[in-house]
Amino acid sequence: MPDDIPRIAVLDDEARMRKALGQLLRTHGYEAALFEDGRALLAAQASRSFDAVLLDLHMPGLSGFAVLEAMQSGAACPPVIVLTGHDEPGNEARVRQLGARAYLTKPVDEAPLLGAIARHLPAAARANRGGC
Numbered sequence: 001m002p003d004d005i006p007r008i009a010v011l012d013d014e015a016r017m018r019k020a021l022g023q024l025l026r027t028h029g030y031e032a033a034l035f036e037d038g039r040a041l042l043a044a045q046a047s048r049s050f051d052a053v054l055l056d057l058h059m060p061g062l063s064g065f066a067v068l069e070a071m072q073s074g075a076a077c078p079p080v081i082v083l084t085g086h087d088e089p090g091n092e093a094r095v096r097q098l099g100a101r102a103y104l105t106k107p108v109d110e111a112p113l114l115g116a117i118a119r120h121l122p123a124a125a126r127a128n129r130g131g132c
Helices: 015-027 038-047 064-072 091-097 110-128
Strands: 007-011 031-035 052-056 080-084 102-105
Touching: 007 015, 007 038, 015 031, 015 110, 031 038, 038 064, 052 064, 052 110, 064 080, 064 091, 080 091, 080 110, 091 102, 102 110
Parallel strands: 007 031, 007 052, 052 080, 080 102
Antiparallel strands: none
């Protein structure tokens, strides 16, 4: 794919959600890289950059919290949009403290999700040039 197409990583342990998000992103002109667990995303991020990340919060293995923390301590830190089906008191404040740019609850509507991506993609260029 051409380098000017924004690359968005999607991390969700639910296959249907992951595929649906990937299809939505591709329909709107983004390149989507789909991951079912945090270790796979972190390994991929070591060899290629993403312009943004859609991150499920509650997953087996590495939680979204752990993945977000690992991403923010790395060299490249793309904007992260957290998606959760288990909204609990304090979660939004915690992920924002860890550097997430947006917090959306599932089921998420298309317009708010695409709006959050569009708002935070410009930040990707700054982040990829050195520091969060």
